[in-house]
Amino acid sequence: MQASEGMAGTNKEGAEHMKVDIIASGSGGNCIALTYEGRTILIDAGVAKTKIAKRLLEVGIRPDQVTDIFITHAHGDHIKGLPLANQYRIPVWATDGEWKGISGVDEELRRVVETRFSKYESIQLGDIWVYPFKTHHDAYEPIGYAIEADNGSRACVVFDTGKYDQDMLDMMEGSIYIIIEANHDPDMVEASNYPISVQSRILSDLGHLSNQQTAEALQKLIRGNGERIYLTHLSSNNNSPILAEMTVKAALRQKGFIAGTHYEIEVVST
Structure with missing residues (x-):
């Protein structure tokens, strides 16, 4: 599987959908590029900045065209490439909790994903709206994102989460592009040589989605309207692309x- 995959289309009115490029996915790092009307935003920046820049160019995006970076949580495989922000003067968005785990981003580039009445506030970037929502992972304040263009085309990105809930499904509802982790097969985790503590973390409600959990969530979301599913963040040790794909299908x-x-459906393992 190539590191970057792009897809764009048109809606009923003939306007372009947003374009999705998987820049990196997996235990080694995660980064998604979403482009609409010439504006590109990144969800996470989990591989080296030079690698992000190279892969962006491979899919026709100059790094200086990235207008914003949104972080799901501050684990290394999601923030390793943040020096890209300082180099190209790109604002970085993260929750107040996750900023506790992020260093090295220039102060004037730091943006906080705010809450109001215990819900995350939406963020408008020109013709794009970003809707953050709570996820469940062993980080300070992890979130996922739904991204909607003004023509109604919608994408959602859910990386590390040990479970899904109705609030998450509500935010993901109606997405044309569903970028979601299918991290592991529980039997493979239990048969692995990982310490019991690590196995327990992966399988917990603050760990990662299994193939079956992801399949159950997609059963609730897919309407048969030509949705594009990207299965991402596969464990290199406790999953296989064919198993993840077959479980969802x-x-x-x-x-x-x-x-x-x-x-x-596309399984992305890079």
Whole structure:
């Protein structure tokens, strides 16, 4: 699988959807580029800044065209490339809690994802709206993002989370692009040589989504409207691309949806 995959289309009115490029995905680092009307935002920057810049250029995006970087949480495989922000003067958005784990970003580039009445406030960037929402991971204040263009095309990004809940599903509802982790197979985790403490963390509600959990979430989200599913953040030791893909396809087949007819699916492991 190549490191970067792009997709753009048109809606019923003929306006372009946003373009999705998977810059990096997996245990080694995660970074998503979303482009609409010439504006590119990154969700996470988890590989070296030189690698992000190179892969952006490979999909036709200059690094200085990135207008904002949104961080889901401050683990290394999601923030390693943040020096890119200082180099290209890109604002970086993260929750107040996650800023506790982020250093080295120039003060004038730091932006806080704010809450109001215990809900995260939406962020408008020209023709794009960003809707942060709570996730469940062993970080200070982790979040996912739904991103909607003014023409109604919507994407959602859910990386590290040990479970999904109704609030998350509500924010993901209606997305054309669903970028979601399918991290592990529980049986493979339990059979691994990982210490019991690490196994317990992965399998906990503050760990990572299993293939089956992801499949269950997608059963609730997919409507057969040509959605594009990207399965990301696969464990290199406790999963396989074919297993993740087959688990999701089987679950969606139970709902009467067939890959290539009602939706598209791509497993990204880089």
